[in-house]
Amino acid sequence: MLSFIKKIFVTRPVPRQKPEYYNIICPYCFHKFKPEEVVFRATHTRDDDDEFMERIDENLSKWRKRFKADEVYMEAVIDPVTIPDENRIYSEKVLVGVVDRYGEVTRRRLCPECHNVLPVSAGKVPSNIISVIGASQVGKSVFIASLVHTLQNKTAVNFDASCIAMTPEVGNRFNNRFIRPIFENNTMIATTSVNEQMDPYIFEFKFKDDNKETLTLVFFDVAGEGMTSREYLEIQAEHIKNSSGIMFLVDPLQIRSIRDKIHLKLGTEEQNEFSSKYDEPTMVISGLYENFIAHQPNSRTNIPTAVVLTKSDMLHYLKEEDSDYIQPNSNVFRNVVHKEYLNNIEFENINGEIGRFLQKVDQSFKSAVDVYFTNKAYFAVSALGSNPKNTELSGVVSPIRVDEPFIWLLNQLGYIDRRDT
Template sequence: MALFNKIFGGKSNKIKMSTANMRKGAYDIVCPFCFKKFKPNNVVFRTQHSEEGDPEYEKAVDEELNSYNQKIGKAAISELNPVIKPESLPKGNIKIVDGVILEVKDKYDVVTDKRLCPYCHNELPITAGRGPTNIISVVGASQVGKSVYMTCLLYVLEHYAAEDFNGALIAGNSEYNEEIKENQSIIFEYNKMLEPTPKEHVDPLIANFKFKDDTKPPITFVFYDVPGEGMTDKSYIDKHGEHIKNSSGIIFLVDPLQMKTLRKKLSILNKEDQGDFTAKYQEPKDILVYFYENFIGKESGAATDIPTAVVVTKTDMLKNLNDSEYLSPNSNIFRNYKHNTYFNLDEFENINGEMKRFLGKADSPFKGAMEAYFRNTGYFGVSALGSNPQNLKINSSNTVTPLRVEEPFLWLMYKMKYIPGGSEK
């Protein structure tokens, strides 16, 4: 799309780069559903068929899968094709790639590549065991725009940013691909907003990042979009909150309209846009209370080391403030920047400093709590759409132009040592 050609600009400089911590070979698998850890050769498989009269191959109720579904509030599933273990088959029936069992041929000579977690019997991503798996929790209060942000983030990564790091991003499987494509069509083709994530939504979104350098393994990213209402519901957290404590990184979205000092001012300034200014908002610190109660308070020192990107959303609204007390009209957050081949630490420090100062003035209790309970943070400003929607529709005169949406995720990749970081100095 031509509209993105002018969005991503940047500078090319010689830099000093850190070395990414990557290795080729088999990895322990972390199930993206039940979060149990196991060796790649411990996977099990669901057959592609069933055989009446053969107790080993008859359809049956999958107790492990139904136990998992019951735990997270899903309905039980009736009889399914049987589950078989690779060790029950001759070695010649097992296909191993990169030290990982990828498919097997059962005793009826029928091939199956439906690898399952041995504990919960959910299907694993094809890259499981061939590279690291990282769970990314996307959290924030209700109406902060998590689903819209995720849709635009994956779009920018797939179409532009992954290539800048000599890689490619694709959906974990065809089911996830259809979900991503549908959401992106709604926003980028039909100029409409997504419906809010239902509280009952519990399934992760899985994407694979593959470097063109074959010596580097693929990375599996498992994104969990946590509904804002769920974050403040103890029973929901008890059922679905395991992924937060198992996260490799957290993207904490903060809406400027959640900040009391700005809410009224922004509503008046953006009145001509007829945006969705809901009277009742959760405060950012409300979400932190539940983080502390359910997770952080149980960790050593009552603080967490999980890399956490604190992301102020809808920064297009802040342009109208015209108040240097909060942000300069010439602030870098209103311009895209292209991190190319490395994560530019100079640019990060500029944005990190600006957004920390902004939050210190707009919501100092939240900023103070973040500094007390999160030891490893980066602060960012993004606009997923580039403009304020009107009645769940994006103004037809406005083009969807995501602004800096990939930056928090690239920072997490840098913190995980998957991409290098460097300085222009």
């Protein structure tokens, strides 16, 4: 009877009336604009028409220059203001195509600022940029790989949804970069370079329930070594500022007091070399503050932020009965499956435990998070389930609680319920 009453009085997200269109945030340069402001890439070239000749795309080349990439020759860009109304193609009141003066149809919509190709659903559904940030060596690439693999194979099923790459090209690029090395070859992936071209990984998370809006998820694998670099963050601050949610990853080995207590099965020399590569997590907040947070109202951000302690399997080295750090029966070591809704009891357990843990081991970092992030929660995940040895993975990859921060963000964005049962 009590559980029945709880279900009656459970707090659910207030249904939102769907607008005629959504403003588009370009997943490449983060320029924000209305769907009517898109431009189109022609599907053909003509040597007898200057406007349709192949040429250097100045806008796209300027964007590529940030990553030291070459100029590119492309088909012409068509501004829809030059197209008669009868030759414009709409879907759900969103401009999705035009017929040029040669009768050729193009649906290749571009950002008017950088001329990168937009997702096919842009303007029809909200664009949710999920920023995964953290210092070098924290495991962002591995976390993104494990998260998306879990979303596609488990989480989506648990929430009556589907998670697919927006295009075959994105799917192939993601699989080659992340999935095959880890889940098929049992090897680690290369660290992201600050000079690497920042092409986003775009996925669609679509619910069977038509009353729930589809999410366009845009993930960035941001180079960790750039998170304490002013020049790098000046470029990346725009996508963080326009994020719907942030996952702030913290490695236990970034915390000096923990490094002294965790004894990895490495030689002394290797261990010292390994530890010296880490930036303190407060340095990442300093970089974010200078390039992003300081420019927000009251010098704080209200973007939902999941503070995620990664590599939680390493905390086995700390567990002790009556420990001030981690006890053997800790929530950290127990995988939890959220189905249909965010289990509030499980969430509060891990949120409280990791918040208290960080308060003990790195009070300055915890205090900085509490001051500068007004909407945050604490999590612990293991993207692999065990620590790799010399870039090789042993046994089956078994992530622990890896999708929990994302599920919390779904709740914060109003897509799923949060219940105590």
